[in-house]
Amino acid sequence: MATTTANGLVDQDRASAGGRRGYWLTAAVILLALLPVLGGKTGLISNYGFLQLSLMIVYAIAVLGLILLTGFNGQISLGHGAFFAVGAYVAAVLIDQANWPYWATLPVAAAFCFLVGYLFGLPALRLEGHYLALATFALAVAVPQILKYRHFEWFTNGVQGINIFKPDPPFGLPLSADQWMYLVVLAVAVLMFWIARNLLDSRTGRALRAIRDHTMAASTMGINVAHYKTVVFGISALYTGVAGALHAIIFEFVAPDSFRFELSIAILVGAVVGGIASLPGAVIGGVFVQVIEKYADALTKKLTAAVNLPLDLEPWTIYGIALIVLMYTMPMGIAGGLALLWKRLKRS
Amino acid sequence: MEQLIQQIASGLANGAVYACLALALVMIFVSTDHINFAQGELAMFSAYLVWQALSWGFNFWLALPVVALISFMIGVAIERLILRPLHDAPVLSVVVVFIGLLAIFHSLAGAIWGHTIKAIPSPFPQFSFVGSGYIGPHQIGMIVVTLVLLLALFAFFRFTPLGLAMRAAAQNPASARLAGVRVDWMLALGWGLAAAIGAVAGSLVAPAVYLEPNMMASILLYGFAGALVGGISSPGGAVAGGFIVGVLENVIAYLGNLLEKSSGVYIIGNGEKLTVALIIVITVLTLKPSGLFGKVSVKRV
Numbered sequence: 001m002a003t004t005t006a007n008g009l010v011d012q013d014r015a016s017a018g019g020r021r022g023y024w025l026t027a028a029v030i031l032l033a034l035l036p037v038l039g040g041k042t043g044l045i046s047n048y049g050f051l052q053l054s055l056m057i058v059y060a061i062a063v064l065g066l067i068l069l070t071g072f073n074g075q076i077s078l079g080h081g082a083f084f085a086v087g088a089y090v091a092a093v094l095i096d097q098a099n100w101p102y103w104a105t106l107p108v109a110a111a112f113c114f115l116v117g118y119l120f121g122l123p124a125l126r127l128e129g130h131y132l133a134l135a136t137f138a139l140a141v142a143v144p145q146i147l148k149y150r151h152f153e154w155f156t157n158g159v160q161g162i163n164i165f166k167p168d169p170p171f172g173l174p175l176s177a178d179q180w181m182y183l184v185v186l187a188v189a190v191l192m193f194w195i196a197r198n199l200l201d202s203r204t205g206r207a208l209r210a211i212r213d214h215t216m217a218a219s220t221m222g223i224n225v226a227h228y229k230t231v232v233f234g235i236s237a238l239y240t241g242v243a244g245a246l247h248a249i250i251f252e253f254v255a256p257d258s259f260r261f262e263l264s265i266a267i268l269v270g271a272v273v274g275g276i277a278s279l280p281g282a283v284i285g286g287v288f289v290q291v292i293e294k295y296a297d298a299l300t301k302k303l304t305a306a307v308n309l310p311l312d313l314e315p316w317t318i319y320g321i322a323l324i325v326l327m328y329t330m331p332m333g334i335a336g337g338l339a340l341l342w343k344r345l346k347r348s
Numbered sequence: 349m350e351q352l353i354q355q356i357a358s359g360l361a362n363g364a365v366y367a368c369l370a371l372a373l374v375m376i377f378v379s380t381d382h383i384n385f386a387q388g389e390l391a392m393f394s395a396y397l398v399w400q401a402l403s404w405g406f407n408f409w410l411a412l413p414v415v416a417l418i419s420f421m422i423g424v425a426i427e428r429l430i431l432r433p434l435h436d437a438p439v440l441s442v443v444v445v446f447i448g449l450l451a452i453f454h455s456l457a458g459a460i461w462g463h464t465i466k467a468i469p470s471p472f473p474q475f476s477f478v479g480s481g482y483i484g485p486h487q488i489g490m491i492v493v494t495l496v497l498l499l500a501l502f503a504f505f506r507f508t509p510l511g512l513a514m515r516a517a518a519q520n521p522a523s524a525r526l527a528g529v530r531v532d533w534m535l536a537l538g539w540g541l542a543a544a545i546g547a548v549a550g551s552l553v554a555p556a557v558y559l560e561p562n563m564m565a566s567i568l569l570y571g572f573a574g575a576l577v578g579g580i581s582s583p584g585g586a587v588a589g590g591f592i593v594g595v596l597e598n599v600i601a602y603l604g605n606l607l608e609k610s611s612g613v614y615i616i617g618n619g620e621k622l623t624v625a626l627i628i629v630i631t632v633l634t635l636k637p638s639g640l641f642g643k644v645s646v647k648r649v
Contacts, residue, residue: 131633134576141565
């Protein structure tokens, strides 16, 4: 049945999602879930390797949150690091102060971040485009200061941050802590992506895209624009907040200065590089964020040496140039670019 | 009371810098409808250029115009080379490009000059005068330079043919083009002017806060707040807004300290300056998006 959703790329994605791709996806997830047995037991992947994989998945969830908001609803946020920070702190404080088990903190972080996002979405309702970018930019810049606020110190521990400990696998499973947390993170990610996909395929998802493509037309069709915009802000914050909570647990540490403006930029870059309106794009974006964080230094040094530059370039220079070039060549990100390429190949 | 006056005076001095940055933001906003997130980093880069010139032995007052000119050319180049092709691109693309520029200038400054803190000596002579207990010579200098800059810009836009052409291009591009104004170049000129104003702001604030690649992040936020308070479509309003925000910032912190001293209740202090800016930004954006002096924009249905 031909629905009236706009934006060709997104709907191409959707049309083929049911068939063969479903099997491939399931196979991929099963393979990923078996990694601790396949890779861990044979010694192919170290515990450190599993930590890296977990971080990639965590960033993928965070990027997914931004993609739901920006890619599918057209609201720009430069401040998603703030929600990431809130989620991380909720988990860390509950574990540290109230001795909660780590898994119980996730729903609380989710609910709390939804609330925060929803409340921030209320004033954001009146803002569009550049103005919303500006308001969220201000939020991102102010976050470390808010976390250091003196009256919060008794539970946030101020500048020093909070140390927590990585949980051991339950039931005496023969896994290392890193392998276990990798499985937990993977399970949460699969659940969250599944929910996101169903959400976007539902009436709500169509409403979100209608608002993005033509707000006025959408409201003429009877879509409650204010309601959907604030709710999606909350959902988006929920996703990024859960990612933050998972990050705190696997990283075993939170501090105000790990949530500087750079984090918000990293999430934005992940979304833009992966593909701003695509769920697979979120995965690509998450991998990209972690890989860049890990290897950008080494890569930049190699590049600098290769072209014989007289000064030591910093990773951010490459980052910035890559962003600008990407906006020219593939405005829909890597996922969008691949989809376009695939379409052309099929036609010829 | 004396302390309060002191706080207001130094707030005015900080406000001068916010006013410059706000002015630069408004220059770009009026002509292109874009909010330039890279403005602060550009200004920081220019301040480093001034430092470089000083360390080569040049006089500050010789270095500043030269650096302003270089910044002007950088601004024009950015508009012509990077933003021109994105003229009809969605807002997100433009914002991402600005973030890219921010990253590039931030890291280039770090790569070229390192991350250690550098100092620029104040270019204004040390002398004592009436009321010098309240305000330092550098702070007075900041205010004076800002006001002179504002007057010069006003004269430029009001009395020169080029200024008239720029105003025409910003207000009604189509008609201006028909009248023979080269609208594209006017936009580039606007960018250049903004970069030059930013250069002045950066080199004025550098003696007060020390030079390092991160110095502009919080100042830019206050520049945004100033531009919004005054009305982001009004240059004069932006300057007023910058001063207002500068004073507000200091007075709020002062009142917070006073409250703490008198009643022992801590609510707000120097540690919450960015949060104050955030609150100002969100309050203005939600309650009065056009600011104090800006044009109210009406959405056409």
